[in-house]
Amino acid sequence: VSYLPKLKFQVKEFEKWNLLHFEIENPITPNEIHTISPPKLHGTKGVILSGRGPIWLYCYLAHYYHPTKFIATYDPREGGAVVVESHTPEFKIGDIIKIKE
Amino acid sequence: VSYLPKLKFQVKEFEKWNLLHFEIENPITPNEIHTISPPKLHGTKGVILSGRGPIWLYCYLAHYYHPTKFIATYDPREGGAVVVESHTPEFKIGDIIKIKE
Numbered sequence: 001v002s003y004l005p006k007l008k009f010q011v012k013e014f015e016k017w018n019l020l021h022f023e024i025e026n027p028i029t030p031n032e033i034h035t036i037s038p039p040k041l042h043g044t045k046g047v048i049l050s051g052r053g054p055i056w057l058y059c060y061l062a063h064y065y066h067p068t069k070f071i072a073t074y075d076p077r078e079g080g081a082v083v084v085e086s087h088t089p090e091f092k093i094g095d096i097i098k099i100k101e
Numbered sequence: 102v103s104y105l106p107k108l109k110f111q112v113k114e115f116e117k118w119n120l121l122h123f124e125i126e127n128p129i130t131p132n133e134i135h136t137i138s139p140p141k142l143h144g145t146k147g148v149i150l151s152g153r154g155p156i157w158l159y160c161y162l163a164h165y166y167h168p169t170k171f172i173a174t175y176d177p178r179e180g181g182a183v184v185v186e187s188h189t190p191e192f193k194i195g196d197i198i199k200i201k202e
Contacts, residue, residue, distance in 0.1 A: 029179070030183040030184075030195045031197075071160070073157045075157055077155070078131055082155075084157050094133070096132075
């Protein structure tokens with residue numbers, strides 16, 4: 001069986017976080033979750049998740065990167081990325097991080 | 102200042118999980134995340150999150166209940182709740198749990 005990639009990941013490194021953008025190239029179902037291989041990211045920085053995808057995928061990725069400094073999810077309605085978990089007082093849950101490209 | 106409740110929680114206990122349904126009664130912004138008080142739930146069972154809300158709220162709640170047996174997020178498109186993290190081999194990441202009311 002040939003392997004059809006479901007998700008494409010792109011990483012942009014910033015001073016205090018990695019911006020992880022994903023694109024769903026082929027429809028992905030929950031039972032295929034193990035076929036995706038999120039990139040290794042430095043735990044010394046936070047991770048900002050960005051991309052159009054279902055809630056379960058976001059929650060999975062947030063948990064996947066749990067050992068990193070903090071996790072935020074990009075939400076255009078909030079004008080930035082919302083911190084949803086954190087291990088550093090510098091970024092608190094509920095903070096909004098404006099991402100400057 | 103009078104306190105305006107933002108989220109209403111409802112818990113239904115099942116044999117192996119608690120179904121936590123939330124409703125956003127008043128628009129909630131990320132900086133108000135600390136005003137919500139999710140109910141205490143037994144860690145010996147899983148938690149299924151359900152409700153219409155933003156991704157950051159789901160990720161926050163998933164992390165909040167991280168110490169429980171497993172976390173799943175209800176997704177009507179998948180016909181059930183998708184397991185997004187688990188500490189038990191009985192429920193694996195990517196499994197779909199059909200909720201019978």
